[in-house]
Amino acid sequence: MRFRLTDDQRALRDGLREALARRFDAAALRAAVCAAGVEGGTESEGTGRRGVGAGSSESGGGGAGGDGTVGSGTGGGGASGSASAGERAGVSGAGGERSGRAGAGGRPVRGAEADGGAAGTRRTAGSPRLDRALWRALGDLGFFALRMPEADGGVGLGLPEAVLLFEETGRALVPGPLVATHLAAGAVPGAATGATVVAAVDGGLVEWLGEADVVRGDPTGAVPLRSLDPLTPLHRVPAGRAAPDPVAVLLTAAEQLGTAGRVCELAAQHARAREQFGRPVGAFQAVAHLCAGILVRAETARAAVYAAAVTADPADIAAARILADEAAVRGARDCLQVHGGMGFTWESEVHLHLKRAWVRTQRAGGVTESEEALAAALSADSA
Amino acid sequence: MDLSYTPEEEDFRARLRDWLARVLPALPPKPSPDDWPGRRAYDLGWQRRLHDAGYADVHWDGTPSVRLIFLEETERAGAPYVGANFVGLLHAGPTIAAEGTADQRARWLPPILRGEEVWCQGFSEPGAGSDLAALRTRARRDGDAYVVTGSKIWTSHAEVADWCELLVRTDPGAPKHRGITWLALPMDAPGVTVRPLRTLAGSAEFAEVFLDEVRVPVANRVGDENDGWRVTMVTLSFERGTAFVGEVVACRRVLGELAVEARKNGRWDDSALRRRLGRLDAEFRALWRLTQWNVSAAEASGGVPGAGGSVFKLRYSHARQELYDAAAQVLGPDCLDLDRPWALERLSSLSYTIAAGTSQVQHSIIAERILGLPKGR
Numbered sequence A: 001m002r003f004r005l006t007d008d009q010r011a012l013r014d015g016l017r018e019a020l021a022r023r024f025d026a027a028a029l030r031a032a033v034c035a036a037g038v039e040g041g042t043e044s045e046g047t048g049r050r051g052v053g054a055g056s057s058e059s060g061g062g063g064a065g066g067d068g069t070v071g072s073g074t075g076g077g078g079a080s081g082s083a084s085a086g087e088r089a090g091v092s093g094a095g096g097e098r099s100g101r102a103g104a105g106g107r108p109v110r111g112a113e114a115d116g117g118a119a120g121t122r123r124t125a126g127s128p129r130l131d132r133a134l135w136r137a138l139g140d141l142g143f144f145a146l147r148m149p150e151a152d153g154g155v156g157l158g159l160p161e162a163v164l165l166f167e168e169t170g171r172a173l174v175p176g177p178l179v180a181t182h183l184a185a186g187a188v189p190g191a192a193t194g195a196t197v198v199a200a201v202d203g204g205l206v207e208w209l210g211e212a213d214v215v216r217g218d219p220t221g222a223v224p225l226r227s228l229d230p231l232t233p234l235h236r237v238p239a240g241r242a243a244p245d246p247v248a249v250l251l252t253a254a255e256q257l258g259t260a261g262r263v264c265e266l267a268a269q270h271a272r273a274r275e276q277f278g279r280p281v282g283a284f285q286a287v288a289h290l291c292a293g294i295l296v297r298a299e300t301a302r303a304a305v306y307a308a309a310v311t312a313d314p315a316d317i318a319a320a321r322i323l324a325d326e327a328a329v330r331g332a333r334d335c336l337q338v339h340g341g342m343g344f345t346w347e348s349e350v351h352l353h354l355k356r357a358w359v360r361t362q363r364a365g366g367v368t369e370s371e372e373a374l375a376a377a378l379s380a381d382s383a
Numbered sequence B: 001m002d003l004s005y006t007p008e009e010e011d012f013r014a015r016l017r018d019w020l021a022r023v024l025p026a027l028p029p030k031p032s033p034d035d036w037p038g039r040r041a042y043d044l045g046w047q048r049r050l051h052d053a054g055y056a057d058v059h060w061d062g063t064p065s066v067r068l069i070f071l072e073e074t075e076r077a078g079a080p081y082v083g084a085n086f087v088g089l090l091h092a093g094p095t096i097a098a099e100g101t102a103d104q105r106a107r108w109l110p111p112i113l114r115g116e117e118v119w120c121q122g123f124s125e126p127g128a129g130s131d132l133a134a135l136r137t138r139a140r141r142d143g144d145a146y147v148v149t150g151s152k153i154w155t156s157h158a159e160v161a162d163w164c165e166l167l168v169r170t171d172p173g174a175p176k177h178r179g180i181t182w183l184a185l186p187m188d189a190p191g192v193t194v195r196p197l198r199t200l201a202g203s204a205e206f207a208e209v210f211l212d213e214v215r216v217p218v219a220n221r222v223g224d225e226n227d228g229w230r231v232t233m234v235t236l237s238f239e240r241g242t243a244f245v246g247e248v249v250a251c252r253r254v255l256g257e258l259a260v261e262a263r264k265n266g267r268w269d270d271s272a273l274r275r276r277l278g279r280l281d282a283e284f285r286a287l288w289r290l291t292q293w294n295v296s297a298a299e300a301s302g303g304v305p306g307a308g309g310s311v312f313k314l315r316y317s318h319a320r321q322e323l324y325d326a327a328a329q330v331l332g333p334d335c336l337d338l339d340r341p342w343a344l345e346r347l348s349s350l351s352y353t354i355a356a357g358t359s360q361v362q363h364s365i366i367a368e369r370i371l372g373l374p375k376g377r
């Protein structure tokens, strides 16, 4: 038993972490939130052209050299090949992207070739734009094609590697329907490369409907919500609940784990730096123990999520989901508490983690179903 | 990330399973919790069987994975746990193995492994619990012996122990961590008085130990004089490492039994109860994975359990209490009947957040050693 990351897995994870640090850092995150807040007006039906160009056109020549390949050392196929220097230079970020996008105009949501009906234009006032250049960069890094066989142009890796990557995008709060697009790779043309953005109807909600090129499931009658999460536009759909895909549950749990780890770091950083009564607030046990609690929940969830990725057992996945949801939501709340008044501001990134964690708890069935599934298994096993 | 075991490890598991299936049916019935001589004989008898079958030193010499398999399989099969051998096998023994001289290892280790001698742990004092280094039991050098005076408390199994791993203060002038020494105290030495303490569960699991001018040979000192704190830290990391592995397996079995009981008595129809049990199942699955994660980390780092042990200990203690609270919900009014299964375990579970370092202390350890927060008060 070697229940720890292999060197290749570590390299894979670190590769994406570094790529995201260059391409979607804290400043980019803030810019994306600002952009979502100020941009208004429903976009009109556009030219139908893919928005990729707008993103790459802003990329400068910087950032050459280095190896942004996430799949390095893992024998990744073509799709993991290169994050072009241009993509990496694109870090100037969502702010720059926004102006480019405004010029590019809106894009229509194409009819869902795979499973869904046509969605029509769903972009609503004040909702964020998807950073297509970032999406393509993720595609170039092999993020979407990760689990496709190499023979089909994929990276040929498995669930454990996917979980490590989704933990990173969860950590960085990368916006967009990442799980839906990843799951569509191989089934929806262009999803694997990041050329096509795929959204999915999930339990009465659709994330990023207005920005998607393809919608899986039936979005008929979709009505926009004023989304709690400034970086996740949401639509309500009347459609009934389909049985959740266990892989979607697991990848969501991985994103929650990323959040749990990140808020633990943020809380500890703040507790070390912020001084009151002449010492760092982390010297007060009430604060230190909150931080320790965040860590305990995150590390327990980590063991559950990684193990579920190895076994792919639906019961293990249900357990991972329960632990990861708790670690993310309670972690983010406690992190907010450790930040004091700063934690209640729009300015600080803490609320973004909590809000995204709340969005993810609504995905793929939710915790109630996982609890009931495990209870049923318990009862069946011991009957 | 690999959760599978090597062929050698699977072979070890298969042979162990086979052996357990043969010996367990022949085991005498478990003695009652208050029958101390009976408990001692039972626990030592089990250790003797392990010894004769070649499993005696699995806790010390086995790789962490082999230890995990051993604990998992013995618990699955319903075999006895270390019981009265706990301190000898999991605290004092490993400490002597790591820090003792060749003579000391030859004197003390074989009787532990053969199931002949029982050890207890004399660390805590009335004035030194969480702040263990504040201990005041005094040891004065007199020729080739230390003369020890003071008192210990919460000493588990003291009544049936032959030896006590004893922490004493040898230099009252030094800073508190620097004046402590580790001694092996023979429990039959003149001046040792044991007074049993009754726990809230009704049994006498631990005791007060009074020491009045007790002469302990200098040859019984493990490690250097005044170096006992460092020697002790070796022991404590064992305690928080893999000591609870078997119990996690047992808790998962209890959960299954709770589901059966709830179906029988109709409470399974209560969705809140079902979900509570489902959530606990997730919890213990995760704790099992966390154990495997920690064991893999220990294997990679040469066997010493790190601060990860505190993460596990903290989470597990609370999960165990929550498990037996859920059991009470399954039982309904029957949870007040001490003759029902789980009622007594519910009481025992209350010690988990206190013994071997309270939950508050574990939180502080995690905050300081893992998160790097400043030392608090």
Ligand SMILES: Cc1cc2nc3c(=O)[nH]c(=O)nc-3n(C[C@H](O)[C@H](O)[C@H](O)COP(=O)(O)OP(=O)(O)OC[C@H]3O[C@@H](n4cnc5c(N)ncnc54)[C@H](O)[C@@H]3O)c2cc1C
Pocket: A285, B120, B121, B122, B123, B124, B125, B128, B129, B130, B131, B153, B154, B155, B156, B157, B205, B206, B351, B354, B355, B356, B357, B358, B359, B360, B361, B364, B377
């Ligand atoms: C069943 C059982 C078996 C035991 N067996 C043994 C044994 O065999 N040998 C042995 O030596 N000991 C044994 N112990 C003792 C055990 O190690 C101590 O009880 C434990 O370390 C706590 O010490 P205390 O009881 O003095 O509590 P205290 O230290 O007095 O703690 C009282 C309360 O204050 C809190 N507290 C104390 N200090 C701090 C701090 N710095 N920050 C925050 N909160 C704090 C504690 O968390 C607790 O809530 C056993 C205990 C139990 C319950």
